[in-house]
Amino acid sequence: MDFDTLFNAQLDALKKEGNYRYFAELERKAGKFPRAGKYTDGEVRDVTVWCSNDYLGMGQNPKVVAAMCEAVQRTGTGSGGTRNISGTNHDHLLLERELADLHGKESALLFTSGYVSNWAALSTLGSRLENCVILSDSGNHASMIEGIRHSRATKVIWKHNDVHDLEMKLRSIPGDVPKIVAFESVYSMDGDIAPIREIVEVAERYGAMTYLDEVHAVGMYGPRGGGVSEELGVADRITLIEGTLGKAFGVVGGYITGSAALCDFIRSFASGFIFTTALPPAVAAAARTSIAHLKVSEMERAGQRRQVARLKAALDRAGIPHMKNDSHIVPVLIKDPVKTRMLADYLMREWDIYVQPINYPTVPKGTERLRFTPSPLHTDADIDHLVNALSVLWKQCAVSHAVA
Secondary structure, three states: OOHHHHHHHHHHHHHHHOOOOOOOOEEEOOOOOOEEEEEEOOEEEEEEEOOOOOOOOHHHOHHHHHHHHHHHHHHOOOOOOOHHHHOOOHHHHHHHHHHHHHHOOOEEEEEOOHHHHHHHHHHHHHHHOOOOEEEEEOOOOHHHHHHHHHHOOEEEEEOOOOHHHHHHHHHOOOOOOOEEEEEEOEOOOOOOEOOHHHHHHHHHHOOOEEEEEOOOOOOOOOOOOOOHHHHOOOHHHOOEEEEEOOOOOOOOOEEEEEOHHHHHHHHHHOHHHHOOOOOOHHHHHHHHHHHHHHHHOOHHHHHHHHHHHHHHHHHHHHOOOOOOOOOOOEEEEOOOHHHHHHHHHHHHHHHOEEOOEEOOOOOOOOOOEEEEOOOOOOOHHHHHHHHHHHHHHHHHHOHHHHHO
16 A cells, blocks of 8 residues: 555645645744744745744743753753653753742742643543533643543533533532543633633532643743733632743743642653653753743843733734734634735745734634734834734735725
């Protein structure tokens, strides 16, 4: 059997419908974020990155870079294997203590990515708690969906951010059945924020565990960067808070926080923790430096909020519709995969602006978009340049008719 023919047939179908993913070859430049080098036919030119999840530019922060360099010189480049085999490095424990303190929890546990932490934690909880029912928000991330699916627990999907629908579904489940309400704080594609307090109150009323994914909020919200749950003062009422080190903290990795018993339970039973190589100690040292900095520094968050507000206002003045939300994410709907790809290519080619088109399956078909994430390091001139480019394209390509 010619497997390559089968593979190429499905790849060709993706390309025909406009959902094939092309990856730009970029090189981040230390100390120059949001600038990057774009490689094309052996040549490199500067572009401005407008879709990075390094929301605060902490991946370029001199203190974070220095911490990683120092730790490499001190410990070497790798961890040597799983924590089960090679032992837990001191830097891992220091970072877990920092994370537990960030969320006001007894304990924390590191994973290699936010995807893995969701997948491992939810699959372990759902499979090890007998007759468990997991109530999942319909807008949850793929990592949460995969974790729930792998657990083989009973799954109940509730309408996105609809507390009434959640309560109706909780009410239908017997009181003695273990229940987990799984949801996010900031939903990364639309940028909307969950009604966390109301969700927690309903979950408490029915004796359900709450599982909150704060990956797009940690570092960004709350007086110390503990996320939306910290900002609202409800973190102590949430059973498990999951987060990432790869977005606002500017490094890589994922984690969960909760009670000592909960974290030890996941540590002891989660294959996604037990059987994978641990994060390099240098990564842990850099992440701890970033978290500690953002616990006491408001400058990055204030600068980022200022530039988000400036971009949204400039888009409004230019008549370019964007999805309204209270978060740092600015989605501009195009509603067509081919046009979205075309606009992204044109912005790169003619304006030196890099933004990745967001197509299915990341978002539903018919909701394709360009997703902008202003940082405190994007200048006013960068924003003006972006809005000017979009204004020109809006007129040339008649995108406004497609959106309307």
